Amino acid sequence: MTSEKFAKNSLNNGRHEQAAPHQAPDDEIPWAPLHSLDTLWFQVGGTICNLWCTHCFISCSPKNHNFGFMPRETVKTFLDESKELGVKEYYFTGGEPFMNQDMFAILQDTLEMGPATVLTNGILIRERTAKRLQAISEQTRFSLEIRVSLDGCNAESNDRIRGNGSFDKALNGLRNLVTHGFLPIITVAQTWEDHETEKIFDGFMEIMKGIEYTRPRIKIIPPLRIGREKVRSRGYEQYEHITLEMMRDYDDNLLQCTRSRMVTDKGVYVCPILIDYPEARISETLKGAFSPFPLDNNQACYTCYISGAICHNFSASNS
Ligand code: SF4
Ligand code: SF4
Structure with a gap:
């Protein structure tokens, strides 16, 4: 069976809505089985964003309504289902999650069930927002992590990618979070040559000292060469794809898709990476989302293979 045929079957024959087949089909292509559903992601901000970053791998913008905001009730339905399936932690992304007016209520619901992480560009984290997040965080026994994206350690390098004024606003958001007791994870997409990493890392340390964040957590993630990043830099080379041979003796736990769903x-x-690809839509429900996924269709999988669980807070590419 080819991967295209399998993806089609996963959606159309209803078999995977009830069953939870963990085993990959016997085939000549590489598959990612879902070993267990430990992590659940929500595209809570849809593809709607207050920025228009030139490297955005799902091409979010103020005008991109391909995916919409998720209302609290919808998220709650999935949270309830996730409990039965043993999900251990939750991630929220977009677009920009804090553009969703239900975000605070969603976090309250989630933190009754497990730890949560929000991926944000930081622009909307004003003083009162940070205060509200602190209050929510203090009412729960589970951790609330905030990840803030910055793509340069100064306005010039960051704003070239994320838009004019975004550096100052994001830095202000980070300052507000630090003031209100958070240790935000600063997520930086690597848009520079490897030999420059140390210098750029030092630049981040310096700028964080300025907001009294003395031991900042910095996560550098590799570029995913899809969406707008494909235009900004380049797409994948022909050789950059996962083969069956490459998966032999490879620890597939490093791939997000063996432990999570979006x-x-x-x-x-x-x-969280492939939402622009119809074949990556697995089902309506979580119970139906246990199908293994073919890794030979999309070259973005190659970046995961090389760099580890790049979307998770802690990964092989974490620094
Ligand atoms: S990279 Fe993040 S902040 Fe930038 S447009 Fe995409 S979703 Fe928005
Ligand atoms: S992009 Fe990464 S996480 Fe997504 S299916 Fe491919 S390997 Fe798995």
Whole structure:
């Protein structure tokens, strides 16, 4: 069976809505089985964002309504389902999650069930927002992590990618979070040559000292060469794809898709990276989302293979 045929079957024959087949089909292509559903992602901000970053791998913008905001009730339905399936932690992304007016209520619901992480560009984290997040965080026994994206350690390098004024606003958001007791994870997409990493890392340390964040947590993630990043730099070379041979003796636990799924307003997808690809939509429900996924279709999988669980707070590419 080819991967295209399998993806089609996963959606159309209803078999995977009830069953939870963990085993990959016997085939000549590489598959990612879902070993267990430990982590659940929500595309809570849809593809709507207050920025228009030139490297955005799902091409979010103020005008991109391909995926919409997820209302509290929808998220709650999936949270309830996730409990039965043993999910251990939750991630919220977009677009920009804090553009969703239900975000605070969603976090309150989630933190009754497990730890949560929000991926944000930091622009909307004003003083009162940070204060509210602190109050929510203090009412729960589970951790609330905030990840803030910055793509340069100064306005010039950051704003070239994320837009004019975004550096100052994000830095202000980070300052507010630090003031209100958070240790935000600063997520930086690598848009520079490897030999420059140390210098750039030092630059981040310096700028964080300025907001009294003396031991900042910095996560550098590799570029995913899809969406707008494909235009900004380059797409994948022909050789950059996963083969069956490459998966032999490889620890597939390093791939997000063997431990997690992504919920959107259009159904459940295999991972947070491939929501623009219809074949990555696995099912309507979480129970139906246990199908293995073919890794030979999309070259973004190659980046995961090389760099580890790049979307998770802690990963092989974490620094
Ligand atoms: S990279 Fe993040 S902040 Fe930038 S447009 Fe995409 S979703 Fe928005
Ligand atoms: S992009 Fe990464 S997480 Fe998504 S299916 Fe491919 S390997 Fe798995």
